[in-house]
Amino acid sequence: MQQIIGFVLELDKLKGVTRKTRPLGLERYENSAEHSWQIAMLASSLAPHAGAPVNIDRVVRMLLVHDIGEIDTGDTMVYTEGGWEERKAAELAAVKRIFGLLPEPQGAAFLALWQEFEHGETPEARFAHAVDRAMPVLLNLANAGQSWRENGVSHERVVRRIAQPIREGCPALWAYLEARLEEARQKGWFGA
Amino acid sequence: MQQIIGFVLELDKLKGVTRKTRPLGLERYENSAEHSWQIAMLASSLAPHAGAPVNIDRVVRMLLVHDIGEIDTGDTMVYTEGGWEERKAAELAAVKRIFGLLPEPQGAAFLALWQEFEHGETPEARFAHAVDRAMPVLLNLANAGQSWRENGVSHERVVRRIAQPIREGCPALWAYLEARLEEARQKGWFGA
Ligand SMILES: [Ca+2]
Numbered sequence: 001m002q003q004i005i006g007f008v009l010e011l012d013k014l015k016g017v018t019r020k021t022r023p024l025g026l027e028r029y030e031n032s033a034e035h036s037w038q039i040a041m042l043a044s045s046l047a048p049h050a051g052a053p054v055n056i057d058r059v060v061r062m063l064l065v066h067d068i069g070e071i072d073t074g075d076t077m078v079y080t081e082g083g084w085e086e087r088k089a090a091e092l093a094a095v096k097r098i099f100g101l102l103p104e105p106q107g108a109a110f111l112a113l114w115q116e117f118e119h120g121e122t123p124e125a126r127f128a129h130a131v132d133r134a135m136p137v138l139l140n141l142a143n144a145g146q147s148w149r150e151n152g153v154s155h156e157r158v159v160r161r162i163a164q165p166i167r168e169g170c171p172a173l174w175a176y177l178e179a180r181l182e183e184a185r186q187k188g189w190f191g192a
Numbered sequence: 193m194q195q196i197i198g199f200v201l202e203l204d205k206l207k208g209v210t211r212k213t214r215p216l217g218l219e220r221y222e223n224s225a226e227h228s229w230q231i232a233m234l235a236s237s238l239a240p241h242a243g244a245p246v247n248i249d250r251v252v253r254m255l256l257v258h259d260i261g262e263i264d265t266g267d268t269m270v271y272t273e274g275g276w277e278e279r280k281a282a283e284l285a286a287v288k289r290i291f292g293l294l295p296e297p298q299g300a301a302f303l304a305l306w307q308e309f310e311h312g313e314t315p316e317a318r319f320a321h322a323v324d325r326a327m328p329v330l331l332n333l334a335n336a337g338q339s340w341r342e343n344g345v346s347h348e349r350v351v352r353r354i355a356q357p358i359r360e361g362c363p364a365l366w367a368y369l370e371a372r373l374e375e376a377r378q379k380g381w382f383g384a
Contacts, residue, residue: 001241001364001365001367001368002368004234004237004238004241005330005368007237008230008233008234008237008327008330009216009330009331009334011230011233012215012216012230012331012334013216013217014226014229015215015218015222015226015230016215016217016218023204023207023208024201024204024205025205025208026207026208028220030207031226033225033226033229033230034206034207034223034225034226034229036229037206037225037226037228037229037232037256038200038203038204038207038225040229040232040256041200041203041256041257042196042200044253044256044298044302045196045199045200045294045298046196047298048297048298049193049196057249057252057253060249060252060253060256061236061249061252064229064232064233064236064252065233102237105240106236106237106239106240110236135200138197138200138201139201139204142201142204172193173193175193176193176194176197
């Protein structure tokens, strides 16, 4: 029991890892814990539109653990260029440390989910990636491009980063976003 | 697609619903979105200790939706006395409104999960209740009784509110907490 309690208190730190998007109507930045909850809900709601049949419960479990490495590394915006290999190695070390706080079977199960997400090869992992990539875009589209403008991110860079994973994991979502992103471009909601 | 997007943007408001506990090491109060993520993770980790065999995926789905009514009603601390019937009616109206934003099958599925949690009659709902009640206690035990002291909550009131649901849903967790709560009492970590 003490190991599980130690683990869940360690997880508390994800509430302090801030991202670049702001929740709608709030001044502060979003954190990775509340983001993880929101994408789990988005995935559940979008499940009928997944690009291939998925076990939605495994998608949800994957999304709930996929950002936990940021407790040690912090969040890196998806549009950052370069440094990804070092970052991924650091995140792997982080999740091994954090999931290692748990009794072996639970820790190993969480690590396997985290790795399935990272490898991005199963239908569940692909759908999870699509949802994770789409969420900050949806917030930006509802927020006049807040994080794109604050960080000088162009329309072209957003499309380059998200088109393929979202199209693969959830084609109907990409069709929706492609049109909304073009409208946002015309409104001047991008930086650079 | 537009209905699902409208729903997930409505969910964004749960990030602005504050609770009485503070994340460890942070000055601000915790919000119900990050809390929902943390209890989903606690439930997954604790599953082998559930008081009866449970479908852990349904527990997780239940915990992810159980606080969504607070978007309209706000959070009420579990130690508040009175007003529960009105509050529960308001929460039901809220979740009907919010889940009603979705296409019928997904909205109905979320509402059924929310109601299963509220009724508290299945092994999954009982385990979910135990986890939900335990989480703020664990934070307080790691935080020198922060929300108990700020709100004048006594040891006796905490035990009266949480002993039965936690013992029923997760006996091993109650055995752990009972001893820690007594230590906290001796340290003067309660109000009143
Ligand atoms: Ca709750």
